[in-house]
Amino acid sequence: MPETSQTVIVPVPDLIKQPVKVSRLAQTFQEIKKNKHYYILMSPYMIIFTLFTIIPVVFSICLSFFYFNMLEFPRFVGWDNYSRLFLNDDVFMIALRNTFMFAVITGPISYLACFLFAWIINELSPKIRAIMTLIFYAPSIAGNVYFIWLIVFSGDRYGYLNGFLIKFGFILEPIQWLTNENYILTIVIIVQLWLSLGTSFLAFIAGLQTIDRTLIEAGAVDGIRNRWQELWFITLPSMRPQLLFGAVLQITASFAVADVSIALAGFPSVNYAAHTIVTHLMDYGTIRFEMGYASAIATVLFLIMVGANKLTQKLLRKVGE
Amino acid sequence: MTLNSWTAVFRIQKKLNRSLTVSFLLFLLLAVFGLFMAIPLVYAVNNAFKPLDELFIFPPRVMVNNPTLDNFFDLFALMGNSWVPLSRYIANTLVITLVGTFGHILLASAAAYPLAKHKFPGSQIIFSTVVLSLMFSGTVTAIPNYMMMSWLGWINTHLSIIVPSLAFPLGLFLMKQFMEQIPDALVEAAKIDGASEYRIYWQIVMPNVKPAWLTLMILQFPMLWGSDGGNFIYSENLKTLHYALGQISAGGIARAGVGAAVALILMVVPITLFIISQSSVIQTMATSGMKE
Numbered sequence: 001m002p003e004t005s006q007t008v009i010v011p012v013p014d015l016i017k018q019p020v021k022v023s024r025l026a027q028t029f030q031e032i033k034k035n036k037h038y039y040i041l042m043s044p045y046m047i048i049f050t051l052f053t054i055i056p057v058v059f060s061i062c063l064s065f066f067y068f069n070m071l072e073f074p075r076f077v078g079w080d081n082y083s084r085l086f087l088n089d090d091v092f093m094i095a096l097r098n099t100f101m102f103a104v105i106t107g108p109i110s111y112l113a114c115f116l117f118a119w120i121i122n123e124l125s126p127k128i129r130a131i132m133t134l135i136f137y138a139p140s141i142a143g144n145v146y147f148i149w150l151i152v153f154s155g156d157r158y159g160y161l162n163g164f165l166i167k168f169g170f171i172l173e174p175i176q177w178l179t180n181e182n183y184i185l186t187i188v189i190i191v192q193l194w195l196s197l198g199t200s201f202l203a204f205i206a207g208l209q210t211i212d213r214t215l216i217e218a219g220a221v222d223g224i225r226n227r228w229q230e231l232w233f234i235t236l237p238s239m240r241p242q243l244l245f246g247a248v249l250q251i252t253a254s255f256a257v258a259d260v261s262i263a264l265a266g267f268p269s270v271n272y273a274a275h276t277i278v279t280h281l282m283d284y285g286t287i288r289f290e291m292g293y294a295s296a297i298a299t300v301l302f303l304i305m306v307g308a309n310k311l312t313q314k315l316l317r318k319v320g321e
Numbered sequence: 322m323t324l325n326s327w328t329a330v331f332r333i334q335k336k337l338n339r340s341l342t343v344s345f346l347l348f349l350l351l352a353v354f355g356l357f358m359a360i361p362l363v364y365a366v367n368n369a370f371k372p373l374d375e376l377f378i379f380p381p382r383v384m385v386n387n388p389t390l391d392n393f394f395d396l397f398a399l400m401g402n403s404w405v406p407l408s409r410y411i412a413n414t415l416v417i418t419l420v421g422t423f424g425h426i427l428l429a430s431a432a433a434y435p436l437a438k439h440k441f442p443g444s445q446i447i448f449s450t451v452v453l454s455l456m457f458s459g460t461v462t463a464i465p466n467y468m469m470m471s472w473l474g475w476i477n478t479h480l481s482i483i484v485p486s487l488a489f490p491l492g493l494f495l496m497k498q499f500m501e502q503i504p505d506a507l508v509e510a511a512k513i514d515g516a517s518e519y520r521i522y523w524q525i526v527m528p529n530v531k532p533a534w535l536t537l538m539i540l541q542f543p544m545l546w547g548s549d550g551g552n553f554i555y556s557e558n559l560k561t562l563h564y565a566l567g568q569i570s571a572g573g574i575a576r577a578g579v580g581a582a583v584a585l586i587l588m589v590v591p592i593t594l595f596i597i598s599q600s601s602v603i604q605t606m607a608t609s610g611m612k613e
Contacts, residue, residue, distance in 0.1 A: 031442045037518035038435035038444075045432035046447065048488035051469060053454050056462035063465070113354075120351045123344065130599055132351065134592075135359050141543040141595060142588040143563070147570070148361045151381075163381050194358065199491070199540065199606075206606035220338060230338045241610020248455050248611070249491075256458035278460045285464045286552060294464050302461045309456040 057302065064296035069289050081296035092297070094272045095280040098185065099255060102276065103308070105189055107254035110196035114246060117197065118204035119231070133205055140198035147263055149191045153177040181273040184265045188274050191260050196253065200246030207242030211235060240316070247312050255305045258282070277301045365588065368581035369393075376577050392582035399569065399579060405557050407565070414562040417479055418545040421486045426537045429492040430500075430530065434522045436493075437500035438508055448497070452611070454490040470553060481553035486545060492537045498608040499533040500526060532601035539598055543591035563587065 022030075032039070064081055066074040085092050121132045139145070152160040155176040162174040177183050211234070216224075219234050236243070258278035261267075265274035268283070277297060285294035363383060368376065370388040400407035435441065436448050459466075466485065467476075475481040503526060511521045549564040566587060570580035595602070 028442050035435075035439065035441035038439055038441050041435050041518065041522060042432040042447070045428040045488050045493065048428070048484060049451070049454075049490070049493075052466055052485040052488060053462060053490070054450065056465035056469065057457075059465040059468075060462060117351060117354065120347045123339075123347075132355060133599065133603075134596060135355050137595065138362055138592050139358055141539070141591040142362060142365075143543065143547040143584075143591065145362065145365050145584055145588045148365050148584070152361070158377065158381060160381050194361070197358070202602060203606045203609045206603045207610065209603065210607045216338070224338060226340065227338050227343065239610075242606075244611040245609050252456055252458050256460055258460065281460060281463070291464055298461045298464060302457050305457040305461070306453070 060295045060298045060302070063292055064299045066292040066295075068291040068295075070291060074292065077292065081293050082300075084293070085296055085300065091272055091275065092277075092280055095275045095277050098273075098275055099257070099277045099304075101185060102189060102192065102257045103251070103254040106192050106196060106257070107251050107308075110193055110254065111200070111247060111250045113193065114197055114201040114250065115204050115243075118201055118208055119235070121205060122208040129205075133202070136197045137201060139195050140201075146191050146195060146260055149187075149194075150178070150264060153187055153264070155179065178264055178266075179270050181271050184269060184273040188257070188261050188264055191264060192254075192257055195260065196250065198249070198253070200249045203242045203246050204239070207239040208235070211238045244313055244316055247316055248309055251308050251312055252305055255301065255308065277304075362588070365581065365584050368578075369585035371578065371581070373578060376581070392578040396569070396579045396582045400565070403565075405560075405565075409558055410560060410562045410565040413479065413559060414546065414548075417482050417548060417561065418542060420479075421483045421545045422538055422541045424483065424487045425489055425492055425541050426534050428487050429489070429496050429537060430527060430533070431522060433493055433496035433500050434526050435518075437497045438503070438505070438526075451490045451493050455494060467552060475553075477554055477556055477559065479554075479559065482545070482548055482550065486541065489541060489544075491540060495536055495540075495605060495609055496530065496533050498610070499530055499536075499605050502608055503529050532604040535598035535601040536605035539591075539595055539602055542594055546591055547587065 063074070065076060065078060067077045067080075068074040117132075117136055121129050121136070124132060151158075154160075154162070155174060155178060157163055157166055157174045159174065159177070161177065162171070165171045166174065175183070177187055215234050215238065216230060219230060224230050224233060256278055257276050261269065261274040261276055261279060267279055269275055278301070281294055281297045281301065284290045284297060360383065367383060367385040369392055370390070371385045372387055372389045372391060375382070375386060397407065400410075436444055470476050470481045473480075475484070507525055507529075508521055511525045516524070547563055548561055549567060550560050554560055566580075566583035569576055569583055
């Protein structure tokens, strides 16, 4: 239990002086009593957090070993849900492949885009910097404005892309962008990227502004000649905490693609071309009411997300070393 | 324009380690992608003011020629005839957004203060749990959440949207990181003067983290403002503005103009809030880094 191991704050010499042995549990209890105000301050948040985040995760993991349809009493089925998921569910395999495609493309690209644009914007004068920040950040908070892209990729000749391509003679007939398996995934990725300059982008802009100028001047004395060297040897290492933070947000978002896919490609999409783990989860959770099976999907998603995050954190610690 | 006059416009000086050519290329890149980001939004704004004939012009145009407010009048006329009045949807969204946002700021900061400034049994594990919860999205917990709501009897009430949003982990994380930079001396001094922990939180810490309030607001507000009630709300008179507007746009071609007006209303509010709070948000984000 990490809880008890951290709480032994009583220094060793003190223990030697005291002839009376105080058990660890009693010590912890004393500590808790002394700090009771802090627990009271934290309690409203922690109760809600426990009820709607911690318990659901644990519950979801447990439920994934049961058959449960919301009507009958749950029946224990062991690893059945998982074996069915990985061995007997073709659609899940499509969803898994699509999700990884999204994540592998949108995750790193959006992360690099967040950093690259923040880095360029940082060189501008404060007023233009504020305007550019707004332009790049706005799509991510503009609500469901991404349905504008429906008009861009609309399948008739009034769609912007079709209209443009026909006008300039690239194609003769409009292309059904959103119902053609070959294009759907790419289109969802483009729109997802458009939406993805969010909180991490702001964190990078802020991080770049707090870099110590004297470090850069000292670097110039030590032989740093151009912006790329400055970027690698000074900027990136000074921003490592923000880089870690941004990575967590971008990775989590890139594995959770669903809304954009549903809005653009429909649910379910043509031949499951834009089906993701999340839409698969919605299919079983809110339409088929196979809660145990849906929980197994949720657990797999949870493990993938946390695993990808932990792995990236390890890699990012090597930046600039 | 020559390169020199461009640099004058953007007030680019020859700085340390910077070559002008590369700067120019990078700014060009920024401009190109800036257009890619901005055009859909500009188009969304323009569409709301387009008369019918311009909405369906071929080839399509981004900018409006003869701006009109007809789409907005149509929207209100349409909503005036609906079974549930538009004002009801607006009220529902406002209740959810305001209670959710202010409640979140209050609860997250109350929880962040002990974590940022004090060490006590369990503080580390609580914070690592919050950081861990940043690493997965809400969809993972959707199913047990629904059961929890139904067990609490909160299905078809606004509580089902508001309450879970109060404990949004990103808010606690950012608030805690920002509070850490308040000098310990300030908290200690108040303690010596006999202030209780609650008073320190409310009168010393809270006024010092105003930028973080605005940041939590800008993260929470668009999320709740854009909420359509999800799976939790099915009574028409409890549904949100976003849901009502979604139903209108579902009218397709016939409602294209009204749909555009709706999209404009939905996007203007969060963007305006961000314009107002931008500098505070950047200030807070400077402390957002994760320790290794």
